[in-house]
Amino acid sequence: MFRPLAVVLLLVSTEPAAAAGLDAASINDAAPPSVKLPGPHQVNASVARLEIMLDRAHFSPGEIDGKLGENARKAMIAFAGANGLSFDKAVTADLWSKLAASSDGAAIVNYTIAEADVKGPFLEKLPPKMESMKDLPALGYRSPREALAEKFHMSEELLQALNPGQKFDKAGDTIAVANVLDAGNPAPVARVEVDKTRQTLSTFDAAGKLVAFYPATVGSAEKPTPSGTLKVTAINKNPTYRYNPDYKFKGVKSKRPFTIKPGPNNPVGSMWINLSAEGYGIHGTPDPAKVSKAESHGCVRLTNWDAGRVAAGLAKGTPVTFVESAR
Structure with missing residues (x-):
């Protein structure tokens, strides 16, 4: 478990996303960020490079957008903790070097x-x-x-x-x-942990080592995610979505069941990992920008690509434990 800490980063570019100065060279040559915190809506070359390195290391920032948002912060905290690094008010040279060493090639x-x-x-x-x-x-x-x-x-x-x-x-x-x-895909997964408080999903190998980390949307007030440990029962790529009117989802008026054809913009995206509690699973989403920022109908929602990476390391019977960490 990792304790959220403050992050201070250098503002490499104060221009918006469409700025002409933001290009491949500015991101590939970006230095380790430090000193000044960029605004959450500002696109930053150093943050973009950091997000790409985190993604390649399997500590997902969610959607790579060049902004220092909550998901990028979560990934940095997790990566630092997993590598025994000091992480307090800056991205240290050691943290940047460790990320760079795990990420061959240009960003x-x-x-x-x-x-x-x-x-x-x-x-x-x-x-x-x-x-x-x-x-x-x-x-x-x-x-x-x-x-x-x-x-x-x-x-x-x-x-x-x-x-x-x-x-x-x-x-x-x-x-x-x-x-x-x-x-590539991370190592085979022996255990999955879903943190309902921090809205994250972590995977561990047989030795208990954290091998991958993802931001997630976990449940909602109208249909909370279950507690305890479930198991993976099936993995379905490009799933058909089946709506059960017993769910009584907000905004859905149909009193009859219906199905929605597969596709990345299906309500559960391009991947469904079925769990041993009826109606619950880990799945993708048609809106990656909202992961960990909007409620899910009781399930665990990841970006489509992160759901695919998680699924690649799972097998039937893999335990999925739901925890509530201290804030």
Whole structure:
């Protein structure tokens, strides 16, 4: 368990996300942040590089957006604690060096858009209500830009800022993206721990070592996540979502069950890890920016890519323990 601590970072750039000065070079050459705390809505080259290194080390900051948000802070605290490093009011040289050592290659790299990235089909509009989704043939991405941003664990705004004027709809074009695809999956998971208070999910190996860490949305007031230890009973990629009217979710008026076709914009995203309590699971989301910032219907919500990484290390029977840490 890790105690939240204050973080002080250097403001490398005070410009907004679309600033011309924010490019691959400014992120790849960014120095360790220290001294001054950037605002939570300011995009920062050092923070972007830090987020990418954390993602590659399997200490996920959630959506990589270049902002020093709550999820990036959680990941830094967890990484420092797991590596026995001092972490108080600054990102120390030791912490930065340890992250850099676990992350080969540049933070931002070039990528050539493939035919599959722009093939679609894409949704013209994502309905805001579940009932309106049930008749759609699939819950795909809304645009090539959304698909590419998710592929590289980025916010659409940061992807666009790094590629000004790019429409992301032409195969063969070269774009700048976060270097996260070759990070691989973490070690096999012997145990999962979900912290209901801190809104995080951690995985441990057979020796009890923390091997990966993720921000999460855990439950809601209307349907709290269960306590105690459950087990993984099934892992389903690209799941069909089945709504049970007994759940009585807020905003859903249907009194009959219905299903929603698979796709990354499905209510449970592109991955469902079923748990041994009926109706509960660990899953993805159509809105990665809201992970740990909006309520879930009782389940554990991760970004689609983090849910995929967690699933890759699990097997049926893996224990998932829900805890409530001290604030």
